[in-house]
Amino acid sequence: MRKAGVVLLSFLAASPLAAQTGTRLSGLGPIMWVSMDTVQSWVLVPGNVAAVYQKAQEVYGALKIKVTLLDSLAGQVGNTGFNQSGSLAGRRMSSWLRCGEGITGPNADSWRVTLAVLSSVERVTKDTTRLRSIVVATARNLAQGSATPMMCATTGQLEEHINLKVQALFSAPSGNE
DSSP states (O other), X not given: OEEOOOOOOOOOOOSTTSOOOSEEEOSSSSOEEEOGGGOOOEEEESSOHHHHHHHHHHHHHHXXXXXXXXXXXXXXXXXXXXXXXXXXXXXXXXXXXXXXEETTEEHHHHSEEEEEEEEEEEEEETTEEEEEEEEEEEEEOGGGSSOOOEEEEEOSHHHHHXXXXXXXXXXXXXXXX
């Protein structure tokens, strides 16, 4: 069973008056917080929370996304902010993100992109887990020096790719048969 949907982001501006809840994203420009329980891109995985959490870490490694956030109590795994240029996980950045267009094509492919990629697991039943993933990104044209980064829109494909790769690890036949 798979639930696909539009990724819904819940950001709170960092200010003394703002309630700072969720996961803090770093390096994206303004300080942002995301609440994983609002993420609408998810799949159901036939496994317990601990097993799905472990497999999510393996998928991040396979995609060459360095894991900087491991919070087993909150069920979160991912990277809260890293720089990437050109491609990620074997595909051009423009297949994952929309950061506008320039004379040379999609800005995501030629500008420096700073992104956060996070996944969370939550128990649905004893042997079923909901896996949610989110991508938040900004891009900066380094040719313009200290230009303000612009927000990028996700295509939803990287989130879906992560979710389906984890789900597939539980659907694949084991080598013990």
